[in-house]
Amino acid sequence: MRIDTADSWQQYLESWSRCMRDTYWFKERCFFDYSREEETEALREEFKKGDNIFLIASDDCGDTLGTLGIRIKGERGVIRRWEPAVPLVLRDSGVGESLLEEGVRFAREQGVRRLTATLRYPHDSEKPWCGGLYNGLCFREKKPGLQLILRLNGERYEPPLNLETLPCDDFSDMGITSFVIRCFATTPEDIAVHGDDKNVSDLVSAERVIRFQRGGGLGYSPSDLRRVALVDGEPAGFIRNFIPDDPYRPRFGLIGQLGVFPEYRRRGIGISLVMDSLNTLKKKSCEYAYVGTPQSNHAAINLYEKIGFRPIFKIIFCEKNC
């Protein structure tokens, strides 16, 4: 077996398509999941950028055995979804392991210090095969997340509270960031659930996320989708929703962040913020609402399931220092 970098887009596309043929979402369209069209388009864009790594493993006759793509973003390398791509019959042959080892070596040579991979798969399925490869190469797995979805029907949601709210934009980015830290990283229970997610537990990272989102990074988000809840005129929690520009899925609203200050919990504020948002998303022609949270976040999962959300995907972030 030899492993080479791809010579051309056409060569890589053909090899990758052959190796992905047993992957369920590549074979047929699955509701809300990745799709062949979406990933081919992403691959085309990534191939245009010179720094990215595209490896092809082949046998002595030149037949393709597997492929691996890694996006390079400065000192970070991101393994493409569900890769290394290896046909089912070759998965015990060591091709995937060799590709991954070679990918790590290439990435290191290009100055990559940290390699990451994301596994997102149906919540009731086994972890994808490539997850075992990452484990074998000592990638660390962060706590798994759960993604839930709700079909927005014709009826109005009736929140238990008639909440007074203000737009998030009435507060500074630092003000909203301090709300995030207060909600996600103050009590020992919240730190146990969210403590390893810097985006909600570290001031600098959290503010960067807020700025990115306010700049449209997660999608369209007018002020009626980003609200701060008030109790007796004082902030008590917040919600931030987005409508991603996604040509591959029905129009949906993403609940980006929801938090209620610890001292205001279990009074119906969280569920009211979500229900008010669902009514707004419906007015904006969204067919679905979508949300992700750590699998250990029972409070949030109960809240969403109480409204009617159902689990759809599990998500695991893996990383390795090079």
Ligand SMILES: CC(C)(COP(=O)(O)OP(=O)(O)OC[C@H]1O[C@@H](n2cnc3c(N)ncnc32)[C@H](O)[C@@H]1OP(=O)(O)O)[C@@H](O)C(=O)NCCC(=O)NCCS
């Ligand atoms: C999750 C969170 C937003 C809930 O806010 P809240 O205002 O306390 O929730 P509500 O009072 O509206 O509760 C609605 C329902 O959610 C569920 N729920 C809320 N907190 C719960 C808890 N601690 N344990 C179990 N179920 C809980 C219950 O089903 C509850 O209904 P009930 O009170 O009639 O039993 C809040 O705990 C929080 O800010 N947590 C930290 C940040 C976070 O995890 N955000 C969600 C990320 S997606």
